[in-house]
Amino acid sequence: MATLIWLPATLAGLLTLHALVNARLLRRPVAASFTDPVAVLLPVRDEEARVGPCLRSLLAQRGVPGLSILVLDDDSTDGTADLVRALAGDDPRVRLLTGAPLPAGWLGKPHACQQLADATDADVLVFVDADVVLAPDAVAGAAALLRSSKVGLLSAYPRIVVGSWGERLVQPLLQWSWLTFLPLRAMERSARPSLAAAGGQFLVADRSAYRAAGGHAGVRGSVLEDIALARAVKRAGGRIALADGSRIASCRMYESWHSLVDGYTKSLWASFGSRVGAAAVVLLLCLVYVVPVPLFLGGVVAGSPRLVLAGLVGYLLGVFGRVISAAATGGRRWPDPLGQPVSVLLFGWLVARSYRLRRAGVLRWRDRPVVPW
Structure with a gap:
């Protein structure tokens, strides 16, 4: 029994130590110049309310003489395309494309990304979501890190901006999860496709590695197309890497509890x-x-110092792991990590809800069905 009550604290300690090691090893882009042609690829669908800051930040990029910016309007029903035209003006770097109808067997984002990739012959492809805002040196720094790391795909996780309490409890689990559980350097060295992670908000790809992996066409039906693409790059013999992009990019993925849940x-x-x-x-x-x-609570009620200590140490180690993750990836270091138990319970509820609605066949996103092909 004495061993069992210390099991959570022991596991939390080991995982927190692993997160600390990963935080020290985490790659980070720095300001640089990059002379090879780079295409920033931005798919948009009904993003009138969010695309402005993103596009302005793209227009302010520096250090990449061969920069082009391709925006694909994926059947928007609002004023997204008009806003893009107004912001771009006569800037020769910007091209606005009109998306083709969604073919059978494709999900929306992979289809949009593949059309964008097909429309350029740049050496480096930078996929950016409309809710991402980049620092002026972000594209040059990320492209230079891609090359210096000698990988075919680099995922530079932006700083996650949060507002509501729901966002503050759930969103930090994104970076915390891979920093805590994924051996970063082993992932980079390993050829196993199962050992892969990526975030599609700010994804940098070498064109030859992207083509060898089949591009987004090879992951056309994947809901998590970013992770599927990372695995495809590995299957094709390429390497992938994760980086902390919090100093050069920010992203507020969801602006309400309802949109986060969806x-x-x-x-x-x-x-x-x-x-x-x-x-x-x-x-x-x-x-x-x-x-x-x-x-801890049971120990207090029962008057057991051993239970109290085991519970308190386990809880604090879990909180410390979240603090490490926040410090390494630009998150809120305090007081949000104190809610780690609640965050985990909410995550479990979201997982159960996702499986339940998938089984019912009612999952939708952006007014399109999410079909498990």
């Missing part, structure tokens, strides 16, 4: 191999990060 629900089912795998992950997270709370 966004996670549409894709979480695709993050695990099966319902059994998903359940195992959620149970492990609850064991490590939730169980210390009832251990």
Whole structure:
């Protein structure tokens, strides 16, 4: 029994130590100049309310003489295309494309990204989401890091901007999860496609590696097309890397609790191999990060110093892991990490909701069905 009550704290300590090691190894883009042709590829669909800051930041990029900016309007029903035209003016670097109808077997974002990639012959492709705002040296720095790291695909995670309490509880789990559980250098060296992670908000690809992997056409039906593309690059013999892009990019993915729930629900089912795998992950997270709370409370009620200490140490180690992640990736270091047990419980609920709605066949995103091909 004495060993069991210390199990959550032991696991939390090991995982927090791993996060600390990863934080020290994490690659970070720095200001640089980059002379090879680079194309920034921006797919937009009904983004009138958000695309302005993104496009302005792209127009302010420096250090890349051969920069082009391609924007694809994917059947928007608002004033997205007109806003893009107004902001771009007569800047020769910007091209606005009209998206083709969505073919059978494709999801919307892979189709838009593939059309953008087909419209340029630049050596480096930089895929950016409309909710991302880049610092002036971001594209040059990320492209230079791609080359210096000798990888075919680089995912530079932006700083996640949060507003509501729901965002503050859930969104930091994105960076925390891969920093805590993924061995970064082993992932870069390993040829195993299963050992891969990527974030599509700010994704930098070598054109030859992208083509060898089949591009977005090869992941046309993938809800998590960014991770699927990273795995495809590995299968084609390429290498991938993650980087902290918090100093050069920011992103507010969701602006309300409702949109956050919808966004996670549409894709979480695709993050695990099966319902059994998903359940195992959620149970492990609850064991490590939730169980210390009832251990502590039970110890207080029972007057057991051992239970109190085991619960308190386990909880604080979990909080410290979140602080490490926030410090390494530009997140909020305080007081948000204190809510780690609640964050894990919310994540478990979102996973269950995603599987339930997928099974019911009612998952949708941007007024399009999310179909598991």
